[in-house]
Amino acid sequence: xxxxxxxxxxxxxxxxxxxxxxxxxxxxxxxxxxxxxxxxxxxxxxxxxxxxxxxxxxxxxxxxxxxxxxxxxxxxxxxxxxxxxxxxxxxxxxxxxxxxxxxxxxxxxxxxxxxxxxxxxxxxxxxxxxxxxxxxxxxxxxxxxxxxxxx
Amino acid sequence: xxxxxxxxxxxxxxxxxxxxxxxxxxxxxxxxxxxxxxxxxxxxxxxxxxxxxxxxxxxxxxxxxxxxxxxxxxxxxxxxxxxxxxxxxxxxxxxxxxxxxxxxxxxxxxxxxxxxxxxxxxxxxxxxxxxxxxxxxxxxxxxxxxxxxxx
DNA sequence: CATAATTAAATTGTGCACAATAGGATTTTG
DNA sequence: CAAAATCCTATTGTGCACAATTTAATTATG
Numbered sequence: 080x081x082x083x084x085x086x087x088x089x090x091x092x093x094x095x096x097x098x099x100x101x102x103x104x105x106x107x108x109x110x111x112x113x114x115x116x117x118x119x120x121x122x123x124x125x126x127x128x129x130x131x132x133x134x135x136x137x138x139x140x141x142x143x144x145x146x147x148x149x150x151x152x153x154x155x156x157x158x159x160x161x162x163x164x165x166x167x168x169x170x171x172x173x174x175x176x177x178x179x180x181x182x183x184x185x186x187x188x189x190x191x192x193x194x195x196x197x198x199x200x201x202x203x204x205x206x207x208x209x210x211x212x213x214x215x216x217x218x219x220x221x222x223x224x225x226x227x228x229x230x
Numbered sequence: 231x232x233x234x235x236x237x238x239x240x241x242x243x244x245x246x247x248x249x250x251x252x253x254x255x256x257x258x259x260x261x262x263x264x265x266x267x268x269x270x271x272x273x274x275x276x277x278x279x280x281x282x283x284x285x286x287x288x289x290x291x292x293x294x295x296x297x298x299x300x301x302x303x304x305x306x307x308x309x310x311x312x313x314x315x316x317x318x319x320x321x322x323x324x325x326x327x328x329x330x331x332x333x334x335x336x337x338x339x340x341x342x343x344x345x346x347x348x349x350x351x352x353x354x355x356x357x358x359x360x361x362x363x364x365x366x367x368x369x370x371x372x373x374x375x376x377x378x379x380x381x
Numbered sequence: 382c383a384t385a386a387t388t389a390a391a392t393t394g395t396g397c398a399c400a401a402t403a404g405g406a407t408t409t410t411g
Numbered sequence: 412c413a414a415a416a417t418c419c420t421a422t423t424g425t426g427c428a429c430a431a432t433t434t435a436a437t438t439a440t441g
Contacts, residue, residue: 089278096364098274103378104245118425118426137388148391171437191238219254219355223352226351256429271397287419288418296399298419299401299422324407325420326419
């Protein structure tokens with residue numbers, strides 16, 4: 080048989096497995112996040128702010144690998160939801176500082192109580208397996224990023 | 231310390247690792263696929279057709295977990311690129327059969343020669359490791375799909 | 382210190398993703 | 412066999428992603 084003719088098969092491809100798993104996560108999160116009124120990308124922005132309140136768009140973007148083209152409209156929607164405020168930095172008016180409102184802070188409890196345990200159950204494997212898989216996927220991402228730098 | 235207060239940390243989350251790795255794959259594929267004039271989602275549709283030519287929108291959607299809202303415009307763009315044709319099934323006019331053009335078939339060679347080996351190099355780990363990781367990610371996706379069925 | 386270069390965010394345009402709905406075609410069933 | 416239910420695709424609307432450009436602010440430089 081010809082060498083490597085089956086390398087184009089969908090089921091053999093790691094990239095498709097990852098692409099597909101990302102969508103599956105989205106579908107799993109959606110009904111849970113609906114109760115908080117958030118989408119998954121909005122949720123991870125909230126996570127960034129729950130770790131440290133008051134960050135610039137640039138800082139948030141660096142942690143999530145997202146640019147202002149994605150974040151600007153997303154943050155406006157979070158602001159309209161009453162989750163965050165956006166204020167120009169006094170010292171450097173180029174920067175916009177994003178801060179949690181009281182509602183935004185309170186939503187963290189909702190996430191801890193309702194989202195995290197529910198997702199934990201869905202993944203359906205031990206914590207150790209899960210940690211190892213996560214580390215591998217992060218290594219994969221790092222390898223790709225190193226080979227194809229961005230920003 | 232309070233139990234599980236750090237479970238909301240971004241770096242600890244498998245979902246974010248997967249979300250992030252999917253974007254990294256996209257960025258890695260983009261410069262390569264640009265030379266074929268394809269996006270990554272278009273590329274995986276082509277992979278489905280390279281495996282078996284002449285499939286309905288429904289069949290393609292089932293393999294990729296994509297609905298007609300995503301596929302209809304994507305397939306029109308592939309048609310405009312000259313990669314595929316779309317024809318109503320004679321026996322059942324509800325169905326649209328998607329077939330590769332000669333150009334679409336020829337593009338498979340380009341993918342085998344230019345895309346597959348280039349990506350293989352980027353991932354940067356042995357084939358066995360890669361296969362195992364892929365199987366784990368697929369298991370993860372399957373677990374999520376089972377817990378949260380769709381369609 | 383005025384001009385050039387750089388930086389940060391926003392805007393514009395294209396292309397997914399997906400929910401909800403609509404429009405025909407086919408199948409079921411009363 | 413006619414009405415109802417089902418099925419397949421397309422359309423509409425919202426929300427990411429990201430490239431490319433724009434605007435305004437800051438910093439560097441001649």
